[in-house]
Amino acid sequence: MQPPICKPRSQSDLGFLKPLLSDSIKQLLAQYRRGRTHFSDFDSIFTRVLHDLPEPPLELVWFYSAIRFHSSKLDFQGDSVGLTSSFFQLLLSFPVSFSDSFSGAKRVALLSPLVYQLSRLVNTRRKDALSLVDDIVSYVSMYCVEDPGDEEDLLMVSGFSFSDLARVWIVDEVEEDCRVEDCLEIFMPFVSERLRQEMDSESCSVGYLAGIVASQVFLLSLWLRFDSELSRSELRKNLRESVLQMISEFHSCYFFDVILKMLLLEPCLHLTSLLGQEDEATLTEIVTEAVIESVEKLFLNSGNGTLERGLHLKNIAINWLFLFDNAMTSLRRNKDQEEISRYMNMFSDSRIPCHLINWVISQGEVISDADTLLDSTPASIIEWLVSLEEQGLRVFDCDHSKNYAKTVIHRSRPDLSLEATLVEQQEEFDQDADMADDQVVSSISILSSGTRKRKEERLDKEGETKGKLFKYRHNTKFQPFVFSDGLVNGTEVEVSDMEL
Known part of the structure; x- marks a missing residue:
């Protein structure tokens, strides 16, 4: 199977292609169903058409290749x-x-x-x-x-x-x-x-x-x-x-x-x-x-592109939030605490919230709660984006995406912050430990001592968690965002330097 050799000429008007293809498809299908196996007449016509078009549209190339494909079946x-x-x-x-x-x-x-x-x-x-x-x-x-x-x-x-x-x-x-x-x-x-x-x-x-x-x-x-x-x-x-x-x-x-x-x-x-x-x-x-x-x-840390590509990347980032939230929901349903913690750490290290905040800034919006957003879960950032859409900023590329976002919000728990979720997980762990101690330890003095020890350990862990989050929040820089050209004037902006 070989294609025709093209000798580029001036581009012809493509208006003739629709009726030509429509009629040719009907004839080819009818003849094929009647048992015809070779289509030399179609081959001759479309070879000439391709010869005259230096920039043939895909549908023309596809139909020509279909002619060659069906004509070659007997040979194999x-x-x-x-x-x-x-x-x-x-x-x-x-x-x-x-x-x-x-x-x-x-x-x-x-x-x-x-x-x-x-x-x-x-x-x-x-x-x-x-x-x-x-x-x-x-x-x-x-x-x-x-x-x-x-x-x-x-x-x-x-x-x-x-x-x-x-x-x-x-x-x-x-x-x-x-x-x-x-x-x-x-x-x-x-x-x-x-x-x-x-x-x-x-x-x-x-x-x-x-x-x-x-x-x-x-x-x-x-x-x-x-x-x-x-x-x-x-x-x-x-x-x-x-x-x-x-x-x-x-x-x-x-x-x-x-x-x-x-x-x-x-x-x-x-x-x-x-x-x-x-x-x-x-x-x-x-x-x-x-x-x-x-x-x-x-896709989110590589070079600048066109405005159209920037919008495409923004939509990918939003869909990524949807997928991440789906994964978290599934893990919570299965009560897989180890995987939940791993995913939450993965999200806390992600720069996608920074990218989305930068995109919003590039649209002329003023953000007064950047610190809170950087400590958010996917669901809380989605909720924030929906609120921006309802205030008039075009965030979602279609109604389906916006409705999907509202579904995510609806199924999410009331408290969506990352820090609160981490603390609550630790509290649930401590409660389970307390219940186990109640069944095993009968001495009030031992129970009291154990409780104080656990509370002290919990406070230490909470302090460590908050310290890590504080460090992440205040060391984070807004990188130049590739969703559009020259966001935030094309410079890095510390969170603390932003005019809130």
């Missing part, structure tokens, strides 16, 4: 691995022919139909699929980056529907009257319904689709790394290393945003049919923890 005589590998090479060759117009995000987005073919292959040819997925992971790692124009580069520039194109790929699995929603679910089985809806909208960007494609490659790669011969601890260790490595390599805000939304919007990662509920729950837990640990290092 049922060798699904060979067919998929050849298709991968075909998609890789398009950016070579159109090198000037294919950004990194566009190269990754182009792989969308390939991921669908992989989802069909993994069950029957697992070992071969793993080798192919590893090659794709390497390719995505090279190009899954944001380019300055990705925010404005819309996916369906001709106004064409992505779901209509999906029918060309899933023709072997669906009837002619398959609903749009069902078509997209089959075409993207590891993507949540809401994300599929966003992707099928006319405002979807190439960067966003690239993030969705990268997330599917990410999940497929993790599933293929489940080794039943390993112990549970070894399996968790290997998966965690793989998750952190791919998150680091897929250095794209779009990819990270999609993974965050998957974890927030769905109770699972849509891998139940492949993994089973128990293994999927394990993977979800591993991915959640890795995402929580990775967000700041990868």
Whole structure:
């Protein structure tokens, strides 16, 4: 399978593409269902169209590649691995022919139909699929980056529907009257319904689709790394290393945003049919923890960007707060005190509250309770952001995000401060110890002495906790925030130096 050689000419009006593609898709599907196996006439037409367009839109390239894919099936005589590998090479060759117009995000987005073919292959040819997925992971790692124009580069520039194109790929699995929603679910089985809806909208960007494609490659790669011969601890260790490595390599805000939304919007990662509920729950837990640990290092402390990218990062930070609160809620439900303490320490060391405070300052807001906010839990910061939204500042990117924030507030305990939570945990521990002493120790004098000792120890620990929090609070600097260009005049601002 080879693409046409492009000889760049002046860019043509793309208005003719929608009727051309609509009519061609209908004819191709009808002829394929009647048993036709070669489509040389379509190939000839679209080779000429691509030849005349130095910057072809993705939908045109996808349809042309579908023609080549279906025409090549007989040549591979049922060798699904060979067919998929050849298709991968075909998609890789398009950016070579159109090198000037294919950004990194566009190269990754182009792989969308390939991921669908992989989802069909993994069950029957697992070992071969793993080798192919590893090659794709390497390719995505090279190009899954944001380019300055990705925010404005819309996916369906001709106004064409992505779901209509999906029918060309899933023709072997669906009837002619398959609903749009069902078509997209089959075409993207590891993507949540809401994300599929966003992707099928006319405002979807190439960067966003690239993030969705990268997330599917990410999940497929993790599933293929489940080794039943390993112990549970070894399996968790290997998966965690793989998750952190791919998150680091897929250095794209779009990819990270999609993974965050998957974890927030769905109770699972849509891998139940492949993994089973128990293994999927394990993977979800591993991915959640890795995402929580990775967000700041990868996306919130690196260079300035466009205003659009700044808003994107702000939304990622808010979704990160949602995910962190979800994790804390789950740990409290399971009464896992050790993990609760570990997560709270993780949050107290995080600079995301500083970043969000800096973003609010950059919007012209005056903050009078910065010290309190820096000692907050995720839920209390979310409550603060909701109050700012209700006062007129546009904080959340959509009503769904704002409603999600209100749900977090509703389920949170009345006292949301980090310091109060730490102290209350210590008091609960002391109460449990007192109850145990009541059952064992009958001597009033011994009980009194033990109580005084515990109270003294508790006061010492409370003092130590407060001392650590005070040190953290007053040693924290507001770094220049990458959510927008030149926040707080582009300089570091001590908390105590701020005009409150």
